[in-house]
Amino acid sequence: MHEWMGDNSHTPQPHIVVDTSFDGxxxxxxxxxxxxxxxxxxxxxxxGLNLSNEAVSFRARFxxxxxxVWVPMRSVLGIYARETGQGMIFSHDxxxxxxxxxxxxxxxxxxxxxxxxxx
Numbered sequence: 001m002h003e004w005m006g007d008n009s010h011t012p013q014p015h016i017v018v019d020t021s022f023d024g025x026x027x028x029x030x031x032x033x034x035x036x037x038x039x040x041x042x043x044x045x046x047x048g049l050n051l052s053n054e055a056v057s058f059r060a061r062f063x064x065x066x067x068x069v070w071v072p073m074r075s076v077l078g079i080y081a082r083e084t085g086q087g088m089i090f091s092h093d094x095x096x097x098x099x100x101x102x103x104x105x106x107x108x109x110x111x112x113x114x115x116x117x118x119x
Contacts, residue, residue, distance in 0.1 A: 013042040022075035028062045
């Protein structure tokens with residue numbers, strides 16, 4: 001998904017949502033909120049980004065302090081484009097991880113579906 005976003009110029013700043021309760025997650029604990037953290041994995045923020053089937057790893061600055069991030073793939077709940085809020089959720093608990101910017105837009109545009117008979 002990250003590669004597709006970059007290839008299609010959808011966003012220069014993809015973000016991932018991580019459930020920090022999984023074993024092996026290494027993120028700065030002071031930035032965790034409600035057991036989750038949102039990480040910017042853009043080229044300008046995530047230095048040495050390595051995406052594999054096992055984990056996401058990179059070095060980033062949090063409040064000016066460098067930190068080596070390690071996130072097992074099973075802990076990634078979703079990936080989205082910060083600018084649009086569009087992306088992919090990997091959890092059944094989508095309400096809890098909908099990006100704040102996107103949630104407002106979705107609620108405003110949601111309407112009741114209707115069908116029309118065409119003869």
